[in-house]
Amino acid sequence: MAMIMDAVLGKLLDELLKEVVNVKDRAVKFRATLITLESTLNKVGRLAKQIDGLNNQLNKPAEEMKELKDKLAKGKKLVMECSEIQWWNCCYKANYQEELEALYESIRLYFNLDMQGLILTNELQNQVILTEIHATVMESGPRRTELKGVCSPPAPPAFTVGLDVHLREMKVKLLNNHHHAGSVLTVTGTPGSGKSTLVKKFCCDEEVKGIFKENIFFITFAQKPKLNTIVQRLFQHNACQVPEFQSDDDAVYQLENLLKQIGKNPILLVLDDVPSESVSLVDKFVFQIPKYKILVTSRITIRGFDQPYVLKSLNEVDAINLFRHSASLNQSSSDIPENIVKKIARGCSGSPLALIVTGKSLSREPPWAWNNRAKKLSKGQPILAFSADVLTCLQKSFDDLDPKVAECFRDLSLFPEAQRIPAAALVDIWAELRDEDDDSAMENIYELVKRNMADIVVTRNISSGTIDYNYHYVTQHGLLRDLAILQTNKELMKKRNRLIIDVSGNNLPDWWTTQNEYHIAAHSLSISTDDTFTSEWCNLQASEVEVLVLNLREKKRSLPMFMEKMNKLKVLIVTNYEFYRADLENFELLDNLSSLKRIRLEKVSIPFLSNTGVQLKNLHKFSFFMCNVNEAFKNSTIQVSKVFPNLEEMNIDYCDMVELPIGLSDIVSLKKLSITNCHKLSALPEGIGKLVNLESLRLTSCTKLEELPESITSLSKLNFLDISDCVSLSKLPENMGELRSLENLNCRGCTRLTDLPYSITELESLSAVVCDEETAALWEPFKTMLRDLKLKVAQVDFNLNWLS
Template sequence: MRKSKVIVHRVFRHKVDRVPEFQSDEDAINQLQQLLTQIKAPILLILDDVWSGSESLLENFKFQISNYKILVTSRTAFPRLSSKYTLKPLNDTDSMTLFRHSAILLDGSSCIPDEDIIQKIVKCCAGFPLALDVIGRSLCGMSAVTWRKRVKDWSSGHSILDSDSSLLGCLKRSLEFSDDEIIRKQEIILKECFLDLGSFPEDKRISLIPLIDMWAELYELDEDDSIANLLELIARNLASLEDVPCSFTRKHASDFASCYSEDFISQHDLLRELAIHQSNLEPVEQRKRLIVDISRNNFPKWWIERNLKPINARLMSISTDEMFSPTWFNIQPLEVEVLVLNFQTKNYAFPDFVRKMNKLRVLIVTNCGFSHAELGNFHLPGSVPCLKRIVLENVSVPSLCKSLEQLRSLEKISLLMCNIGQAFKSIQVSNALPNLVEINIDLCEDIAEFLVDLCDIICLKKLSITNCYKFSVLPQGIGKLVNLEVLRLRACINLLTLPESIRSLHNLTIFDTSYCLKMTWFPEHIGEFFKLEELHMEECLLLSNHLYQQWSNQLPPLFQNLKQLKLVTCDEEMSNLWEPVKEFHTSVKVKVIRSSGLIIRRVGLIFAGTATESTSLYGHNSIY
């Protein structure tokens, strides 16, 4: 409690002429409570820049005194505190004000150069209060030449962290994890997860799917562990959970893992620079991850020089811009297990050195352009023997199908915002992908039906088709997927009904038809899903009305067979039907989603919701 004693001493020094001697830390807290009790006016105790692991410290200052409140500012969220508020980056006006305040000399005089230079510096700080303050103080009293040199360095690709050790030092403190909170191994992995976020492009939302895939292979984390690490990074303000309008619901943190394909995170530009800076501290041959940003065709010097020297990184990320032409210098990436390719061109060819990645297990391809990209040389990843997971975003899939036949080791494929067309009709999918256990299809606007041939992949365990507004038909063949454990048909608003054969899916543990607005039929034989643990059916408006009438205000008796059921999410009307079931299965939790309306709003056409739960939403306190 030594920190408590220091804080109490400061409060007394501020309020009384003579600070008493404290016999012990407990005595200091008791005397502070007596002092605050004597103050008649409302009291606000501000604890600034409180670090992670200080929960017990905060508890010491919680007193039952009327009109007494505590305001905590922190880089880290404290879940036990109520009324949390996250500060967003500063706007241009406030950024300029803070920077000018920090850059002005103590006597009030100013040596600030012209407005254009200031605006360029402020833009580099991207609304980050700490950066604005530290950079402003570092330039205070400096000559105009020094200011211009800083701007020139940053404009030529140098990191803002390279030119300011004070800012780097402040940001690095965010990566100092306490051994009191998490064991050493978890601490190391959490830091590695943060550094991996630098693999994705600047100013781009990051889907959770590729993160979970890469961490599964690099650190052997399952989905729950990966989600827990993400929530910890979010709590420490090292990443932000995006409010994505397409997700229909803004989920409570406890629901974060229930349908992670709809969730995205983002990272402030400076934090991305910090991740890259920390990853680049070692020599190229010793780095665990290689993160390369290529502007036009300006390859880094080490790339050109390492033509025949092996690269030992386990993760390699290559980002190219719209001016890049596919002329690759050769390298030897023999140890790469995760390859992340980010590009902006309409046509993109895989580099020849991919064929050398015999240890490659995860391939993540993201087109950051505005239209679906055509991929060339896709046969190269097909020649890799260990490739288990592929994530394709904003690409055209049909041209890849011939190459898919080579991916016999593939276990999971995720198609995000892709053009699927007739992609899988030209190959015998069950023969081409005999080990496939998971398919994710999200925001693929042209898919109208689940292809019958995909129903022959008997080993499939997870199928997720979400936010595909043209999707309207699930074939009878779906009943052949007898090993299916998770079926998500979330936000497919034109899906009208489910085939009768769905009753054959006896191994289902999660079944989600939420936001299928036009669905009018639900399998009455759902009681045959003996292993079902979660049932999500919120905002199925027509379905709710239909079932309420069809079942005469009570669920069919077969529903009582759902012995493993733990969670049901639905609207208020449907929740009334579940009350009798709760009498038989006391462990069932029925979560009511109260809708505040639907908004149709995506690039062209997106269906988004603004649903709120009966419980409070997750948030956290301020940053810096």
């Protein structure tokens, strides 16, 4: 019906315009009026057709254009009658002249008044609809929409070989029974055979994406995966509020309901790198939902499902191509003989991981290094065949490390498998164990990355004028972590320099006891527990420990009593890997640790400082990440300056802080203060000007911070200031020019900053300002007065890697 009405309007317009054109030359007496009417019809005709067409698409009532159609039909009849009036009939001429003028006027008024009213009405109706849609979305949406998409499939490597046949065969296996509910396909093979690469490429295939669209969910299993955590991530990915599950069975029930709700399109769930001890979890994800598929990768064959898809070794042609690419032999001319290339590639036995690692280890190395590697292979020394051989291959890469970097590589094993390691935590360890500064610590990390012994993820890329490693995370392949642990475990446990204790449930080591002391000589101690661990801490005699890393998965945990005798402890790192914050108790033990220099807490709630009576007189650095700290500082009756009298650096990131701790401004030893992503912080105390030794102040993304106190201009040693993304900040202190030592300023994203104080001309040391296009215009006039000033218009790159 809508299309018919559209055709009627177009026909009426065309017919009226045709009659006007035909009649105007014959009916001379009406020519002037008809010419005006012709011009008007030409102007409004196309517009009227477009409006009517859009109304039809939007299912608007046909009555909205009915009045115009009636006018056009009557107008056609009137023009035809005008053509029949004889020259001598003066009475009719006058009457028809008036009617023609009335027709013209009615069409003109329709578009000037009636059509404007229709447009306004439609706009108001659309606004109402949009408001209702927005209200519905907000009502049903998640509390933390920024986590949406955390289970999106990762992109496969840019260069792959030998996977096309596998992809076709997998499609036949998984997609042919397209309507079968809950079918499972497992992909298995030796470590490093390319299982994860294959499923990533499968997820990015155009045919697969065309079938499953947005319903492709990719989960990488940790060594000890928790069902609740996986289900929580799936809820987050789909922008749904995460329920608090009462049990594993409840989590499975809630997940099934979620999948049914989003199951209008087919669903593909990928469970990647499922370890042998977690095979039973796969059954929890099997539901009888139409068009629902599960794709699993594992190093072992999982029984109970259809015949697994087994990845074989690469053929020689594909193996050499992958090796040459990994060794950068395709990018430039090479002096390496082809027979040497083939000999080393053949020694890798077609394993993609070994080919890539070996190729990268030889990339841009001199010919003698290639010849030496080929000679060792020719003597029968294996690189890989099974998983043990893969470790042998990786061992060779380890042997090539500088001794100092090799120790750093071993330190990566202090953190759990499949978890990203904050670079800041590694900096803390290496600063105290090996006297490394920030620059040299990051150099160690990038050396490992360069040698393919680790990877680095940067969650926020932006030039801020100084190194900010708080957005850097180190990741490590599971096999490489195994290699690091293998290196650590070569000595007897009591004599090891680095002791790693991994406790699952209450399956404790034989030596674990709460009565008898167990002496260790380790300087670094790592203890990892899971959420089923209920035992008491063991009674360790760990007097030599300088670094203690506690990796927890419990809602409440006390610090171990054996810490009381750790007289040499310098670094304490406590990380909770659960979804919710963990309550950390027994904090008063720290009062006995006179050597403690650095503390890093992640995703924990700390007790009221007034309840502990702790005094950490030698603590130099305290870092909080995603912690509940507001109550601890707010309700404390003890000033923080008495708890940390010699603190030099404090970092508070993604915490619930509303105001700075009482007495913080009295810690005159403080050199670095970083308060970032604290979205409840609205003001800084006037007393901040008393931090006379402060050199660096970061206030990144404190979105409620409205102004900087004037007293901040008293910070005579301040050389770096970061106020980026403080979107509520509307002005800078009037006497900003008194910060004579300020060299670097980051004000990117300060969208409410509309002018700058003239005193900025006195910032004689200012050499770099990072800003965006909006704020750059404010700084341009000052460049003539500050000759060393350089503006950097920065583009920021945010991603969700840190949530993995």
